[in-house]
Amino acid sequence: MTPPNSTAASRHHKRPRGEGQWALGYHEPLNKNEENKKNDDGLNVRQRIIDIYSKRGFDSIDPADLRGRMRWYGLYTQRKPGIDGGKTAILEPEELDDRYFMLRVRIDGGQLSLEQLRVIADISNDYGRGTADVTDRQNIQLHWIEIEAVPDIWERLEAVGLSTTEACGDTPRVILGCPLSGIDTEELIDTTAAIREVHDRFIGDPAYSNLPRKFKSAISGCPAHCTVHEINDVAFVAVTKDGEVGYDLFVGGGLSTNPMFAKRIGVFVRPDQVADVYGGVIGIFRDYGYRRLRHRARIKFLVNDWGVEKFREILETEYLKEQLPDGPAPEEPRGNRRDHVGVHQQKDGNFYVGFAPKVGRLDGDKLHLIANLAEKYGSRRVRATVEQKMVILDVAPDQVEGLVAELEANDLKVSPSTFRRQTMACTGIEFCKLAIVETKATGIHLIEEMERRLPDFKDPLTININGCPNSCARIQVADIGLKGQLVVNDKGEQVEGFQIHLGGSLGTNANFGRKVRGLKTTVEGLPDYVERVVTNFESQKKEGESFSD
Numbered sequence: 001m002t003p004p005n006s007t008a009a010s011r012h013h014k015r016p017r018g019e020g021q022w023a024l025g026y027h028e029p030l031n032k033n034e035e036n037k038k039n040d041d042g043l044n045v046r047q048r049i050i051d052i053y054s055k056r057g058f059d060s061i062d063p064a065d066l067r068g069r070m071r072w073y074g075l076y077t078q079r080k081p082g083i084d085g086g087k088t089a090i091l092e093p094e095e096l097d098d099r100y101f102m103l104r105v106r107i108d109g110g111q112l113s114l115e116q117l118r119v120i121a122d123i124s125n126d127y128g129r130g131t132a133d134v135t136d137r138q139n140i141q142l143h144w145i146e147i148e149a150v151p152d153i154w155e156r157l158e159a160v161g162l163s164t165t166e167a168c169g170d171t172p173r174v175i176l177g178c179p180l181s182g183i184d185t186e187e188l189i190d191t192t193a194a195i196r197e198v199h200d201r202f203i204g205d206p207a208y209s210n211l212p213r214k215f216k217s218a219i220s221g222c223p224a225h226c227t228v229h230e231i232n233d234v235a236f237v238a239v240t241k242d243g244e245v246g247y248d249l250f251v252g253g254g255l256s257t258n259p260m261f262a263k264r265i266g267v268f269v270r271p272d273q274v275a276d277v278y279g280g281v282i283g284i285f286r287d288y289g290y291r292r293l294r295h296r297a298r299i300k301f302l303v304n305d306w307g308v309e310k311f312r313e314i315l316e317t318e319y320l321k322e323q324l325p326d327g328p329a330p331e332e333p334r335g336n337r338r339d340h341v342g343v344h345q346q347k348d349g350n351f352y353v354g355f356a357p358k359v360g361r362l363d364g365d366k367l368h369l370i371a372n373l374a375e376k377y378g379s380r381r382v383r384a385t386v387e388q389k390m391v392i393l394d395v396a397p398d399q400v401e402g403l404v405a406e407l408e409a410n411d412l413k414v415s416p417s418t419f420r421r422q423t424m425a426c427t428g429i430e431f432c433k434l435a436i437v438e439t440k441a442t443g444i445h446l447i448e449e450m451e452r453r454l455p456d457f458k459d460p461l462t463i464n465i466n467g468c469p470n471s472c473a474r475i476q477v478a479d480i481g482l483k484g485q486l487v488v489n490d491k492g493e494q495v496e497g498f499q500i501h502l503g504g505s506l507g508t509n510a511n512f513g514r515k516v517r518g519l520k521t522t523v524e525g526l527p528d529y530v531e532r533v534v535t536n537f538e539s540q541k542k543e544g545e546s547f548s549d
């Protein structure tokens, strides 16, 4: 007999719609990306690249590998030249795909030996038409890579301890670390060993190679908080408790179209526990992360729904099987710049020299030059920053002047203007298939124009230029954040331009920039716009006020 009100009862008790969390039994692939990952793990494409695709050429590549699994090894097809931003959203992926790849070399902790730097430089010159950009996640990206070259590139990289494994894709990507780890006079702890352990335990492990989405990590003892822990999926930030140095844990930061700052979990993680806790967090993401809708798949949505208390409880009870003690919050960041540009003394009495290429744009010859200059002035170590800059370590006091002079003479500024020092740009339409506007050349032109127009401007001012809403160069946390889109110019024509976000910042008063409705500029009008904003600010600012105040 059918019970009375059965329809209402079943409706009432209907299982809530899942979001694709494996831990709750939702294993069915719910979209194309999940289906591809279930069909074959991204890591498995490596052997096909070596055995088949590199031998038979671009046309032999399975489309599911081409637009999916290749990313597990840092390979993205780049944008076909000449396709304007208006077509980005309306063309099929294959119409945007060029036959060349962007290749991302992961540099965990941003640490490079001269040998490693020279290998990347050689690959850039031999296979990448000389392209090389240092990114805001301490990677170096090359372009124009042909599939035939990939096995040789991997061989060369792996021979010096570098790789492209999980540089992109739904994986644990590069682990950010302070470029001054081990040498900064004020650092709380050298994170090199922790980064190495996390890398060795989790990168390339098939148990963690099918995450709901990308996973960005940082481990830092930097007093300037240079690894931007506020906007990583997971971050360990050094703290001191009762005289012992360990880490506070932050989870769930990320920008893109739903920006969220990471939430402080407030536990004290001993240095020897970092890898286990990392494994717990990444395990939660793999098992409980939302896989149904790609735009809700980052860990920030889960953390936001659960809250800090529940996240901590699940981490401790299901993954670590132990309680973590409460810990203090990190101290306020030192200074208002996180880029480590300039000449500063190290713990051992030597100096480090941080310098600024324009918007991270370098090339193979420049990378060789940097390695040669480092060597000439007695250094064996170079590092990439999280602000598209680089640092040469271990320069003896009597060698600093000569190194600075040669860097400056080669347009690698050690004392750059604010505009060069604090302007970043994502890849943009030159190579990125999602882009709507050009960014790198726009950024370089903007820096040069502003240096010419406002040579005396010295205050901190971050300008982050993005080619689309994805916020790879952090639209929402810059003083002036620029989001690429088509805008209408004075003549009523649709042209490349930017939606403007104002007043974003990280640090103690972390704050997302305000999107002012209707506040847009064309690419052409950008220098005028920035000049107006800066001039107004200068004329109205109060004593000690910075732009983001």
Ligand code: SF4
Pocket: 426, 427, 428, 429, 432, 433, 434, 435, 436, 466, 467, 468, 469, 470, 471, 472, 473
């Ligand atoms: Fe490409 Fe957009 Fe990211 Fe720029 S912000 S690199 S245009 S996806």
